[in-house]
Amino acid sequence: MNPYALPFLMSFVPLILLGLAIILQNPRSRLYQIVCAFCIGNALVAGAGGMLHLAASREQAIFWNRLPYLLNCITYWLFLQYTMIISGGEARMGERFMFLPIRLHYWLTIGVLALVFALVGLSDLVVATPTHNSITGWEHGYGPFHRVVIILNIYFLMLLLFVLLRGIKTSSDPIQHRARIIYTVAIGVAQSWVIVTGLILPDLFGVPTHSFAAIAWLVLCFLLIYGLMRQQWETIHEFSANLEEKVAVRTEELAQAKNNLEQVQVQISKYLDPNVVEKIFAGELTAELTSRRARLTMFFSDIKDFTQFTDASDPEEVARLLNEYLGEMSRVVRRWGGTIPQFTGDSVYAIFGAPDSRGAREDALSAVRMAMEMQNHMSFLRRKWWNEGIQFPFHIRCGIHSGMANVGNYGSEGFMEFSAIGLNVNLASRLEHICQPSQIYISHATWALVKDEIPCDEVGAIEVKGFHYPIQVYQVAQSP
Numbered sequence: 031m032n033p034y035a036l037p038f039l040m041s042f043v044p045l046i047l048l049g050l051a052i053i054l055q056n057p058r059s060r061l062y063q064i065v066c067a068f069c070i071g072n073a074l075v076a077g078a079g080g081m082l083h084l085a086a087s088r089e090q091a092i093f094w095n096r097l098p099y100l101l102n103c104i105t106y107w108l109f110l111q112y113t114m115i116i117s118g119g120e121a122r123m124g125e126r127f128m129f130l131p132i133r134l135h136y137w138l139t140i141g142v143l144a145l146v147f148a149l150v151g152l153s154d155l156v157v158a159t160p161t162h163n164s165i166t167g168w169e170h171g172y173g174p175f176h177r178v179v180i181i182l183n184i185y186f187l188m189l190l191l192f193v194l195l196r197g198i199k200t201s202s203d204p205i206q207h208r209a210r211i212i213y214t215v216a217i218g219v220a221q222s223w224v225i226v227t228g229l230i231l232p233d234l235f236g237v238p239t240h241s242f243a244a245i246a247w248l249v250l251c252f253l254l255i256y257g258l259m260r261q262q263w264e265t266i267h268e269f270s271a272n273l274e275e276k277v278a279v280r281t282e283e284l285a286q287a288k289n290n291l292e293q294v295q296v297q298i299s300k301y302l303d304p305n306v307v308e309k310i311f312a313g314e315l316t317a318e319l320t321s322r323r324a325r326l327t328m329f330f331s332d333i334k335d336f337t338q339f340t341d342a343s344d345p346e347e348v349a350r351l352l353n354e355y356l357g358e359m360s361r362v363v364r365r366w367g368g369t370i371p372q373f374t375g376d377s378v379y380a381i382f383g384a385p386d387s388r389g390a391r392e393d394a395l396s397a398v399r400m401a402m403e404m405q406n407h408m409s410f411l412r413r414k415w416w417n418e419g420i421q422f423p424f425h426i427r428c429g430i431h432s433g434m435a436n437v438g439n440y441g442s443e444g445f446m447e448f449s450a451i452g453l454n455v456n457l458a459s460r461l462e463h464i465c466q467p468s469q470i471y472i473s474h475a476t477w478a479l480v481k482d483e484i485p486c487d488e489v490g491a492i493e494v495k496g497f498h499y500p501i502q503v504y505q506v507a508q509s510p
Contacts, residue, residue, distance in 0.1 A: 035167070037245055038080030045073035052255050055262075064112050065255060071105035082160065091168040095160040096150055104146040106186065113190045113217070116210060117197030127192045135189055140445040142182055143394045149175065149504055180230060187221045194218075213258070216253035222405065302456070319446060321438025325390050326383040326450055327397040327476060328435065328458035329368065331428045333376040334467045337421045350419070352376060355411060359404055366400035370450035379459075383449050384437040394432050396478035401428040401470045401507055406469070429461030432474040461503065470506040477504040 049069030078097040085091035114122060114136070123133040124434045149156045156179055158171035194214040201207040223245075333339075333355070340348050352375075359378050363370055367388070368380040380400070382393035404426065412424045433454035439446045457473060466472040479488055485507040491500035 035080040036082035038076045038078075038083070039243065041072050041076040045069050045076060048255055049073065055259075060116050060236045064108050064115070065456060068105055068108040068112060069255075071101055071108060073106065075101045076474055082170070085160075085168045088162075090158075091160040091162070095168070095170055096157050098369065099150045099157050100147060103150070104144045107140065107143055109190070109217075110186075111135070113193055114507065117193045117199060122193050125196060127189060132189075132193065139186060139189065146179060146182070165201045169367070180225065183221075183225050187218070187225065190221070191218055208260075208264070209303070212253060212256065216249075220249055220253070236477065241346075246300075292486070300304050319439050319441070319443065321436045321440070323434055324384050324387070324437045324450075325393075325433070326381050326393045326435050326437060326454075327430060327432040327479075328455050329378075329380040329382070329397050329401060329430050330377045330462035331401070331426050332462060334425045336376040336428055339424075343422075347420075351415065355424075358407055358411065361399055362407060364406050366396045366403070368397065368400060369448070371447060381435075381437070382452065385448070390432065394430075394476050395483060396429050397432075397471065398472065398476070398484055398506060401430060402506060404428065405470065405508060427462050427465035427467060427469030428470040429458050429463070429465055429472075430470065430476050431458035431461060432476040432479055433457070433473075456496060457494065457501065460496060461501075464492060464503075465495065466505075472503070472504050472506060474502040477502075 046069070050063050051068040052069065053066035060225075075098045076471040078101065079093050082091060082094035082098070085094055101145070122469065123131070123136065123451060125132050127135055146156060153173070154171075155173045155175040157176070158173045160168045160171045163169050191214065194210060194217060198207060198210045198214060201210055355376070356373055356378070363378070363380045366382075367386075368382050369384060370378065370380050372379055382397045383390070387393055388396070405428070408424065408426050415422075431454055435450040435454050437450040438448070440449055440451065441447055461471040461473060471489065472480070473484065480486070486504040487507055489503040489505050492503050494501045
């Protein structure tokens with residue numbers, strides 16, 4: 031095989047593979063389509079150059095003599111499109127090169143390429159009949175306008191380098207800036223190599239070096255693709271780094287928002303029962319005027335003759351003791367899972383079974399055991415206040431009843447509270463009113479639920495205000 035054909039033929043397959051590799055990265059990208067076409071176009075130029083050296087007849091040599099120049103006109107046009115895109119495109123069109131707008135140079139170059147294409151295809155002005163060399167085989171023949179083509183190639187290279195350098199200077203993106211430097215160096219070096227080895231030396235000095243121009247095409251295509259891949263990789267890397275930073279910032283913001291939300295929840299829990307607040311924040315309870323029927327255990331308590339103490343004491347002292355009492359009692363209620371719809375003076379109202387229920391029996395047991403702990407805690411407070419010089423005998427009364435009630439949000443659209451209402455709620459309140467000091471009265475319904483675990487003494491059937499029949503009442507037996 032003619033060794034002068036080898037550089038051409040050895041470049042053919044890699045150029046084809048480079049073209050396919052780049053288009054598979056992003057088939058819809060116009061830039062990637064241009065680079066793919068440029069690689070394949072140069073592969074065909076290299077293949078045609080190699081076939082010229084291997085031509086077996088004059089007719090074959092004439093055909094392969096013109097084809098590289100025809101294909102080069104197309105690849106130069108693709109080269110121009112590529113350079114304009116990577117250098118800023120429309121932004122470069124208004125700038126001036128050699129006193130003329132780039133836009134004019136752009137269309138002038140396209141016109142010249144079209145003219146050269148026509149001259150190569152239709153005349154011998156650029157490419158003449160090939161000549162045969164005993165060593166290299168068939169060589170290109172050059173017409174009288176071939177040296178004009180050399181000058182046009184130098185002009186074309188200067189135009190491309192000017193556009194590329196302007197693209198570097200105006201780039202504000204570091205990744206894009208680095209990529210444009212790679213493109214500029216690659217195009218400047220490779221195209222200069224092509225002009226020298228492929229045009230100047232063979233035409234002016236008769237040195238058969240145009241075979242080595244194929245090496246420059248291969249290197250150029252590789253560097254163009256490398257620049258695109260590096261730009262893509264750096265963009266992804268920067269995006270990943272920015273994403274990690276944004277995720278970290280967002281995570282911190284979410285943590286702060288969560289902390290703020292928890293603080294709000296804590297503050298709201300001071301005004302509303304924590305069970306209700308938790309359901310609201312969990313989205314399980316909405317601020318709508320709705321209610322439902324549920325089996326509940328209702329609890330009421332108050333301090334016997336607290337009004338007399340209020341009338342005889344300083345308001346500040348009353349407020350201090352009342353706040354301490356309600357604070358201690360509310361903690362007991364919450365410890366046993368009760369929900370406090372409201373405080374009314376010294377009265378504590380709690381419900382078990384809403385918004386969550388552990389079953390009617392467990393709800394009733396929790397309510398009674400809570401009442402027993404409240405009585406024990408009241409004994410502690412009574413001794414504490416006695417030691418502080420307060421002689422009023424603080425005793426609380428507790429009433430508990432289990433039954434069906436309407437539970438939900440009551441009030442108005444602007445203000446509402448979570449509570450339970452109904453006849454059974456009233457009965458629990460009445461049991462508290464008739465209860466003896468420091469005792470716990472429960473109804474028959476509650477007694478039936480707790481009797482197996484909590485000892486109770488029968489009080490008897492008692493007439494209760496608001497009910498037309500006697501109510502069977504039991505007293506919880508408490509440890510002395």
